[in-house]
Amino acid sequence: xxxxxxxxxxxxxxxxxxxxxxxxxxxxxxxxxxxxxxxxxxxxxxxxxxxxxxxxxxxxxxxxxxxxxxxxxxxxxxxxxxxxxxxxxxxxxxxxxxxxxxxxxxxxxxxxxxxxxxxxxxxxxxxxxxxxxxxxxxxxxxxxxxxxxxxxxxxxxxxxxxxxxxxxxxxxxxxxxxxxxxxxxxxxxxxxxxxxxxxxxxxxxxxxxxxxxxxxxxxxxxxxxxxxxxxxxxxxxxxxxxxxx
Ligand SMILES: [Fe+2]
Ligand SMILES: [Fe+2]
Numbered sequence: 001x002x003x004x005x006x007x008x009x010x011x012x013x014x015x016x017x018x019x020x021x022x023x024x025x026x027x028x029x030x031x032x033x034x035x036x037x038x039x040x041x042x043x044x045x046x047x048x049x050x051x052x053x054x055x056x057x058x059x060x061x062x063x064x065x066x067x068x069x070x071x072x073x074x075x076x077x078x079x080x081x082x083x084x085x086x087x088x089x090x091x092x093x094x095x096x097x098x099x100x101x102x103x104x105x106x107x108x109x110x111x112x113x114x115x116x117x118x119x120x121x122x123x124x125x126x127x128x129x130x131x132x133x134x135x136x137x138x139x140x141x142x143x144x145x146x147x148x149x150x151x152x153x154x155x156x157x158x159x160x161x162x163x164x165x166x167x168x169x170x171x172x173x174x175x176x177x178x179x180x181x182x183x184x185x186x187x188x189x190x191x192x193x194x195x196x197x198x199x200x201x202x203x204x205x206x207x208x209x210x211x212x213x214x215x216x217x218x219x220x221x222x223x224x225x226x227x228x229x230x231x232x233x234x235x236x237x238x239x240x241x242x243x244x245x
Pocket of ligand 2 (some may be wrong): 079080134135166245
């Protein structure tokens with residue numbers, strides 16, 4: 001891919017001409033990371049943005065202070081930034097991962113944490129913890145540390161539900177997406193690959209109240225404002241949801 005250089009600002013000596021406030025620095029950093037995610041994988045970027053919007057929706061339904069919920073919406077969009085180190089052959093593999101490939105994939109929460117926490121900014125530190133914990137499960141069956149219950153930050157418990165919902169809805173190289181109703185049913189009742197015990201009951205309760213808004217977020221992202229996203233046939237073969245999200 002050609003690199004666009006026409007609009008590169010001129011600087012002398014490699015020193016930025018102005019000092020940025022910590023909040024500005026965080027915004028600039030997140031904008032840069034957004035570009036990296038988009039260049040690395042377009043579907044990763046759209047998945048991540050939707051999960052952020054969905055997380056803010058659920059957080060508000062749970063009574064989170066509006067400002068905190070809006071910030072969560074922004075930073076949750078970087079929960080998968082660690083996937084930038086996962087090779088395309090693994091990320092797009094049309095089938096179950098080998099043990100070695102799964103080992104690579106399982107590194108992405110920690111890699112995301114390392115990227116986001118490198119600068120010591122409070123908002124990015126919050127994002128780093130979401131990345132680290134978004135594949136943990138409320139019953140302790142998740143990864144990378146097998147944390148459980150309230151040892152998992154609330155942000156990550158919210159993102160975990162949104163992440164699975166979006167992963168279920170999205171077409172993946174190894175299967176077509178599920179309908180909204182199917183995705184809600186799977187999250188609330190389980191299906192052999194996931195179980196409701198994976199999720200914080202309070203988050204699930206909020207999800208049950210506002211899941212139609214998550215459908216709208218997904219539909220708008222797909223260019224279908226009516227909410228009716230066509231669902232093609234599925235083969236049935238594929239990865240677990242833990243591998244997909
Ligand atoms: Fe994800
Ligand atoms: Fe993930």
